[in-house]
Amino acid sequence: MFDFDNALIVRLLDLAGIGVFALSGALMAVRLRQTLVTASFFALLTGVGGGSVRDLLIGAPVFWVQDEAISVVCIAIALIVWSTPERWWQGRLLEWADAVGLAAYSVFGTAKAMAWGVPPMPALLMGVITGCVGGIIRDVLAGVPSIIVRPEIYVTAAALASGLFLLLLWLGVGTPFAAVIGAIAGFALRGAAIRWSLALPAYRDPKTGA
Amino acid sequence: MFDFDNALIVRLLDLAGIGVFALSGALMAVRLRQTLVTASFFALLTGVGGGSVRDLLIGAPVFWVQDEAISVVCIAIALIVWSTPERWWQGRLLEWADAVGLAAYSVFGTAKAMAWGVPPMPALLMGVITGCVGGIIRDVLAGVPSIIVRPEIYVTAAALASGLFLLLLWLGVGTPFAAVIGAIAGFALRGAAIRWSLALPAYRDPKTGA
Amino acid sequence: MFDFDNALIVRLLDLAGIGVFALSGALMAVRLRQTLVTASFFALLTGVGGGSVRDLLIGAPVFWVQDEAISVVCIAIALIVWSTPERWWQGRLLEWADAVGLAAYSVFGTAKAMAWGVPPMPALLMGVITGCVGGIIRDVLAGVPSIIVRPEIYVTAAALASGLFLLLLWLGVGTPFAAVIGAIAGFALRGAAIRWSLALPAYRDPKTGA
Numbered sequence: 001m002f003d004f005d006n007a008l009i010v011r012l013l014d015l016a017g018i019g020v021f022a023l024s025g026a027l028m029a030v031r032l033r034q035t036l037v038t039a040s041f042f043a044l045l046t047g048v049g050g051g052s053v054r055d056l057l058i059g060a061p062v063f064w065v066q067d068e069a070i071s072v073v074c075i076a077i078a079l080i081v082w083s084t085p086e087r088w089w090q091g092r093l094l095e096w097a098d099a100v101g102l103a104a105y106s107v108f109g110t111a112k113a114m115a116w117g118v119p120p121m122p123a124l125l126m127g128v129i130t131g132c133v134g135g136i137i138r139d140v141l142a143g144v145p146s147i148i149v150r151p152e153i154y155v156t157a158a159a160l161a162s163g164l165f166l167l168l169l170w171l172g173v174g175t176p177f178a179a180v181i182g183a184i185a186g187f188a189l190r191g192a193a194i195r196w197s198l199a200l201p202a203y204r205d206p207k208t209g210a
Numbered sequence: 211m212f213d214f215d216n217a218l219i220v221r222l223l224d225l226a227g228i229g230v231f232a233l234s235g236a237l238m239a240v241r242l243r244q245t246l247v248t249a250s251f252f253a254l255l256t257g258v259g260g261g262s263v264r265d266l267l268i269g270a271p272v273f274w275v276q277d278e279a280i281s282v283v284c285i286a287i288a289l290i291v292w293s294t295p296e297r298w299w300q301g302r303l304l305e306w307a308d309a310v311g312l313a314a315y316s317v318f319g320t321a322k323a324m325a326w327g328v329p330p331m332p333a334l335l336m337g338v339i340t341g342c343v344g345g346i347i348r349d350v351l352a353g354v355p356s357i358i359v360r361p362e363i364y365v366t367a368a369a370l371a372s373g374l375f376l377l378l379l380w381l382g383v384g385t386p387f388a389a390v391i392g393a394i395a396g397f398a399l400r401g402a403a404i405r406w407s408l409a410l411p412a413y414r415d416p417k418t419g420a
Numbered sequence: 421m422f423d424f425d426n427a428l429i430v431r432l433l434d435l436a437g438i439g440v441f442a443l444s445g446a447l448m449a450v451r452l453r454q455t456l457v458t459a460s461f462f463a464l465l466t467g468v469g470g471g472s473v474r475d476l477l478i479g480a481p482v483f484w485v486q487d488e489a490i491s492v493v494c495i496a497i498a499l500i501v502w503s504t505p506e507r508w509w510q511g512r513l514l515e516w517a518d519a520v521g522l523a524a525y526s527v528f529g530t531a532k533a534m535a536w537g538v539p540p541m542p543a544l545l546m547g548v549i550t551g552c553v554g555g556i557i558r559d560v561l562a563g564v565p566s567i568i569v570r571p572e573i574y575v576t577a578a579a580l581a582s583g584l585f586l587l588l589l590w591l592g593v594g595t596p597f598a599a600v601i602g603a604i605a606g607f608a609l610r611g612a613a614i615r616w617s618l619a620l621p622a623y624r625d626p627k628t629g630a
Contacts, residue, residue: 143565145353355563
């Protein structure tokens with residue numbers, strides 16, 4: 001049997017989501033040739049944006065406002081990105097960091113919503129919001145088209161992570177196992193979308209087939 | 211005399227607003243050739259976005275988080291749009307659906323704010339926010355210019371709906387009648403703007419007249 | 421010794437931030453040739469946007485919802501801008517109004533967050549959010565690139581205002597004096613960025629120097 005500590009798994013998913021989203025925000029600011037301060041602001045808003053919206057919607061205190069460590073971590077990540085050669089961070093790293101954050105944060109968001117008594121369907125949506133809103137904020141701040149309307153799968157991967165997590169819980173699987181499986185499945189789908197530009201069936205007109 | 215049930219009228223305005231905004235969000239996702247899951251996410255954020263911002267601002271619990279039916283309706287609307295021929299939804303349907311949502315949601319937002327003890331002027335603004343923010347979120351997500359800066363009347367129609375509702379209440383007209391008249395007036399103004407590109411006097415320089 | 425009334429200084433910083441941001445929002449709407457109603461909506465959202473996000477994040481009641489005077493002031497500013505010749509408002513006035521709002525609002529946001537028991541680092545970030553979010557909302561509504569990604573210093577000036585305010589408090593300087601010094605420093609940095617396109621060291625690749 002798996003003997004994970006539930007609280008630890010959930011905390012790690014949370015920090016993984018915050019950290020890699022903060023990284024993707026800092027990378028965006030560096031590409032825009034902004035100062036260290038602006039890079040820290042991007043790291044923070046991208047890192048905590050999705051979770052902040054989730055907490056506001058479910059009526060929880062916003063998680064990073066009283067917990068000083070979280071903003072310090074976001075700023076430290078910005079500092080690391082800013083003081084290292086850009087080629088370390090080149091290629092598709094931003095996309096892969098975003099994929100890890102998406103999967104981890106979606107599962108975590110659903111788990112937190114359920115802990116606050118939100119019913120399953122809105123809890124699933126809270127997971128998707130937690131996973132997607134940070135990236136949307138980053139893209140809107142940067143003035144680039146929001147990641148969720150690019151041709152590849154994005155929101156769907158977040159929904160898979162949250163939905164599989166809920167399904168496994170409902171089937172009686174333990175929380176840590178369900179969380180890890182859900183996050184891995186969401187990451188795999190998003191990763192496949194990045195790697196092979198994989199697309200699930202998008203809308204095609206039943207009549208014209210276009 | 212009219213014998214409407216106040217609560218029923220308000221509930222119907224609310225559902226009309228959610229439903230048609232969800233429809234306009236799903237149509238946008240379909241035009242962007244997104245998957246069913248992304249279309250559902252667009253439908254949800256467009257449908258509940260304005261009301262969520264209103265509820266956060268007035269300090270009310272966010273209406274759809276504990277009420278599972280609302281997210282189910284948004285997803286069902288996305289499913290219907292996604293599984294039907296696109297030509298059913300062609301032409302200006304998105305704009306007209308948006309116009310109905312704008313008018314209904316603006317009146318409903320003002321009524322809800324007043325029920326929470328908000329004074330008239332901010333209550334009017336809550337109506338405008340409720341009516342306009344869903345469409346703004348949809349447009350920002352889709353990466354198109356926000357509907358409120360197009361040349362035709364938009365915010366003004368929302369303000370007319372909310373303002374007329376408040377004025378009629380102040381004149382002693384019953385809530386259901388005031389609500390219906392306000393919503394019809396707002397819809398008529400927005401409809402005229404769509405149909406004839408009608409514009410109220412926009413800013414003209416007093417000196418140059420341009 | 422300075423004998424300022426703390427509450428008065430803080431209230432004036434607050435109103436200065438709201439007023440000049442409302443002005444910058446109304447000017448944007450006028451440039452887009454919108455109606456008076458839309459200009460009022462822009463003035464309101466730009467004027468109260470940053471403070472609203474701050475209040476939601478720290479769990480305070482949103483400041484303008486019960487205080488009718490604030491929305492009346494925003495609408496009055498829109499009315500003044502709308503009924504005067506555009507050349508009165510030409511040149512870089514929008515940028516300078518925004519600079520005053522940025523500095524005043526950043527210090528005020530940090531002071532309010534601390535009054536609500538937020539620790540220093542998140543309180544600094546609340547100041548930056550209070551100062552920057554109104555302008556971001558204005559730019560997103562207008563469909564122009566967000567001000568924080570233009571080449572000149574912007575977020576950094578907000579962080580300087582908030583950070584210097586916190587530093588001076590920590591050094592034992594009285595609140596009103598620390599607030600005024602912080603706001604002046606932030607305004608000076610932003611003003612220098614506008615006047616001379618001054619830029620603090622932005623990201624340069626340690627390897628390539630580009």
